[in-house]
Amino acid sequence: MTTTAVPESIDDSPAPVTADEERRRHQRREAWRRRLPLLPALLFTIVVTQVPFLFSLWYSLTEWTIVPPSDREFIGFGNYTDLATNEFFRSALWTSVLMTVVSVLLSVVLGTALAVLLDRKFFGQGFVRTLLITPFLVMPVVAGLVWNNQILGSAFGVLNWLLETLGFGSVEFVSRFPLWSIVTVLVWQWTPFMMLIMLAGLQSQPDSVLEAARVDGASTSGIFFQITLPHLRPYLELGVLLGSIYLIQVFDHIDVMTGGGPDSTNVPYFVFQRSIGGGWRFGQASAYSIVVVVFSIIIATFGLRVLSGLLEGEDAA
Amino acid sequence: MAQVRYDEATRIYPGTDIAAVDRLDLDIADGEFLVVVGPSGSGKSTALRMLAGLEFIDNGSIHIGERDVTLVPPKERDIAMVFQNYALYPQMSVAANMGFALKQQGIPKEERQRRVAEAARILDLEPYLERKPKNLSGGQRQRVAMGRAIVREPQVFLMDEPLSNLDAKLRVQTRTQLADLQADLGVTTVYVTHDQVEAMTLGDRVAVLESGKLQQCASPREMYSRPANRFVAGFIGSPAMNLLEVDGGDGSGVALGSMTVPLDGEVGRSVGAHPSVTLGVRPEHLALVPSDGDRTLPGRVSVVEDLGSEAFVHIDVEHRGETTQIVVRGEGESDVRRDDNVAIGLGGPIHLFGPGGERLN
Numbered sequence: 144m145t146t147t148a149v150p151e152s153i154d155d156s157p158a159p160v161t162a163d164e165e166r167r168r169h170q171r172r173e174a175w176r177r178r179l180p181l182l183p184a185l186l187f188t189i190v191v192t193q194v195p196f197l198f199s200l201w202y203s204l205t206e207w208t209i210v211p212p213s214d215r216e217f218i219g220f221g222n223y224t225d226l227a228t229n230e231f232f233r234s235a236l237w238t239s240v241l242m243t244v245v246s247v248l249l250s251v252v253l254g255t256a257l258a259v260l261l262d263r264k265f266f267g268q269g270f271v272r273t274l275l276i277t278p279f280l281v282m283p284v285v286a287g288l289v290w291n292n293q294i295l296g297s298a299f300g301v302l303n304w305l306l307e308t309l310g311f312g313s314v315e316f317v318s319r320f321p322l323w324s325i326v327t328v329l330v331w332q333w334t335p336f337m338m339l340i341m342l343a344g345l346q347s348q349p350d351s352v353l354e355a356a357r358v359d360g361a362s363t364s365g366i367f368f369q370i371t372l373p374h375l376r377p378y379l380e381l382g383v384l385l386g387s388i389y390l391i392q393v394f395d396h397i398d399v400m401t402g403g404g405p406d407s408t409n410v411p412y413f414v415f416q417r418s419i420g421g422g423w424r425f426g427q428a429s430a431y432s433i434v435v436v437v438f439s440i441i442i443a444t445f446g447l448r449v450l451s452g453l454l455e456g457e458d459a460a
Numbered sequence: 461m462a463q464v465r466y467d468e469a470t471r472i473y474p475g476t477d478i479a480a481v482d483r484l485d486l487d488i489a490d491g492e493f494l495v496v497v498g499p500s501g502s503g504k505s506t507a508l509r510m511l512a513g514l515e516f517i518d519n520g521s522i523h524i525g526e527r528d529v530t531l532v533p534p535k536e537r538d539i540a541m542v543f544q545n546y547a548l549y550p551q552m553s554v555a556a557n558m559g560f561a562l563k564q565q566g567i568p569k570e571e572r573q574r575r576v577a578e579a580a581r582i583l584d585l586e587p588y589l590e591r592k593p594k595n596l597s598g599g600q601r602q603r604v605a606m607g608r609a610i611v612r613e614p615q616v617f618l619m620d621e622p623l624s625n626l627d628a629k630l631r632v633q634t635r636t637q638l639a640d641l642q643a644d645l646g647v648t649t650v651y652v653t654h655d656q657v658e659a660m661t662l663g664d665r666v667a668v669l670e671s672g673k674l675q676q677c678a679s680p681r682e683m684y685s686r687p688a689n690r691f692v693a694g695f696i697g698s699p700a701m702n703l704l705e706v707d708g709g710d711g712s713g714v715a716l717g718s719m720t721v722p723l724d725g726e727v728g729r730s731v732g733a734h735p736s737v738t739l740g741v742r743p744e745h746l747a748l749v750p751s752d753g754d755r756t757l758p759g760r761v762s763v764v765e766d767l768g769s770e771a772f773v774h775i776d777v778e779h780r781g782e783t784t785q786i787v788v789r790g791e792g793e794s795d796v797r798r799d800d801n802v803a804i805g806l807g808g809p810i811h812l813f814g815p816g817g818e819r820l821n
C-alpha cells in the first residue's frame with residue numbers, strides 16, 4: 144500500500160536530520176553570512192554611542208560636580224524634576240523650538256520655491272544648481288564665522304558696508320538680533336538640502352500627469368496647488384523631519400556667532416555650558432541631554448515612518 | 461462636437477532639422493473616429509499632441525470647428541485626452557479624478573457629482589469611486605481615464621495608445637467597448653496607435669504616418685485593398701503583403717521567378733516605363749495549386765504556421781536568381797509539411813508600385 148510506504152521511507156533514511164531541520168540550518172547559515180560583514184561596524188557603533196548613552200543615563204540620576212571635585216551622589220530623578228522649574232532650561236528649550244521650527248519652515252518654503260524654478264530646462268542649469276547647493280557643503284563653523292565677520296559684522300561686514308553706503312547707520316546684527324542672525328545662517332545652509340529633496344520629488348512626477356492637468360483646464364498655479372503639492376507632501380514631511388533632527392542639535396553656529404548670549408542658547412548649547420563649558424555639573428547636564436535624545440528619537444521615529452511610506456508609494460506607482 | 465482640420469501643420473523639435481510632423485493635411489469630419497497609425501517614431505503621437513496644444517506648431521495651422529486653435533493653450537481648446545499611461549492624479553479618488561476638469565471650469569458640486577455618477581455608470585466604475593488609482597487594476601485605471609474624458613463632454617477626444625498597457629484579452633474586450641462608446645456619444649475622436657488591428661477595427665478612416673509624412677488616409681477597406689504606396693502596402697495587413705522587385709520588361713507582363721503575370725494595356729504601359737517595379741500580392745490572393753507551366757511558381761515549404769482556421773505557409777522560391785520567401789494563406793489543418801515541393805498560383809488582385817513607391821495600377 145502506498146500509505147505505509149511514506150513512514151517506512153523516513154525510518155529507513157540513513158541521515159540523522161530531517162529535511163526540515165536541514166532547511167532551518169541552511170537558513171541560519173544564510174542569515175549569519177549576511178550579518179557577519181556588518182558586525183564590526185555594529186560593534187563599533189555600540190561602543191561609541193550606546194555605551195556612553197548608558198553612562199549618561201546613569202550620570203543623569205546623580206548629583207556630580209567636577210569643579211570643585213565632589214563625590215558622585217545618587218539622587219534619582221532629582222535632576223529631571225529640577226528641569227521643570229529651571230528658568231534657564233525653559234528659556235533654552237524655547238530657543239531650541241523657535242530656532243528649529245522657524246529655520247526648518249523657512250528653508251522648506253525657500254527650498255521648494257528654488258526647486259520649482261530649477262525643475263525646468265534653461266541655459267546654465269547645471270551651473271546654477273551647483274551654486275545653489277554650495278551653502279550646504281560649507282562647514283557649519285565656517286558658515287558661522289563667514290556670516291558673523293564678513294556679512295553681518297559691523298567692522299568688516301558687507302551688509303553693514305551696504306547700509307552705510309546707502310546712508311543708513313550700521314547695525315550690530317548679531318548682538319541686537321542674536322536668534323534671527325543664527326536663523327538666517329541656518330536657513331542659508333539648509334535651503335539647498337530642502338531644495339534637493341523637493342527637486343527629487345518634482346522629478347519623480349510623471350510629465351503626463353501635468354499634461355493631463357493642462358488639458359483638463361487647470362491654471363499653472365492650480366496645477367501646483369492641486370497636483371504638485373499633494374504629490375510633494377511626503378517629500379515635504381521628510382524634509383521637515385530630517386531638518387528638525389539636525390537643527391535641534393545646532394551648536395557650532397551658536398558657539399562662533401554669539402557664544403550663547405541671551406536669546407540664542409538652545410538646549411545643546413545649554414548642556415555644553417553646564418558641563419564642559421564651565422558649569423562642570425555633569426549630572427544635571429546629562430539629564431538635559433537625555434531630554435534632547437528623547438525628543439530626537441520621537442521626531443526620528445516619525446521620520447522613518449514617512450520615509451518608508453515614501454518608498455512604498457513608489458513601489459505602487 | 462466639431463470637425464478638426466490640420467492645415468500643413470508642421471512640428472520641428474528644437475535642435476533638430478527634420479520635421480517630426482511634416483506639413484500634415486487632414487480633415488476629420490464631425491463625429492468621425494479617425495485612427496492615426498504608424499511605426500514608432502513616425503510622428504503620430506506628436507501630431508496628436510499638436511492638436512492637444514501640448515506641442516508647439518512651427519508652421520501651418522490646426523482648426524477645431526471654425527476656430528483656429530494654433531496658438532490657443534490646451535485648456536481653452538475644449539478637448540479631452542486619454543494618455544497611454546492614463547496619467548491619473550495619484551492623490552485623488554476616482555471621483556475626484558473624473559470631476560477634476562469640471563471643477564476647473566467652476567461647475568457647481570451637484571452638477572459635477574451628477575455627471576461623474578453618469579460616466580461611472582456607463583463605465584461600470586460605480587463601486588470604485590472612492591478608491592485611489594493605485595488600488596485599481598490596469599483595466600479599471602483605463603476606464604477611469606476614459607471617464608475623465610467623457611464627463612467633460614468635449615468637442616474632441618484625443619487618445620494616445622489608450623489600450624497598449626492592457627493585456628491581450630482585455631485589449632480586445634476594451635476595444636469593442638470603446639468603439640461602442642464612441643458611436644453612442646458621437647464625439648469626434650482622434651486615436652493614435654501602433655497596432656494596425658486597432659486601426660482597422662476602430663477607425664471610420666485610418667491615417668498612416670511615416671517619417672512625419674501622411675502616407676494615406678482612407679477607410680480601412682480601401683486602405684487594405686488599394687494601398688496608395690509601397691509603405692502602406694507593407695504596413696497594413698498581417699501577415700504582411702508579399703513585396704518583390706520585378707523587371708518592368710516590355711509591359712506585357714512581369715516575371716515572378718518562372719511564373720509570368722500578364723498585365724492590362726494601360727497598367728502595362730506605366731510598368732513598362734520603369735526598368736524595375738515592385739509587385740505586391742497578399743497571402744490570401746495566392747494559393748497552393750497543381751503545377752501548371754509558367755502560370756505557377758514552384759517552391760519548397762520552409763515553415764507552416766497552422767492557426768487552425770487557416771495556415772500561413774512560408775515558401776522559398778527562386779526569383780531573379782536568388783532564394784526569396786513568399787507567404788501563402790492556405791486552409792487550416794493543412795497537410796503541407798516542411799520541405800514539401802509545391803506550386804503557387806495567383807488567385808486575386810496584384811499591386812504594382814513604381815521605383816518611388818507610388819502605386820501604378
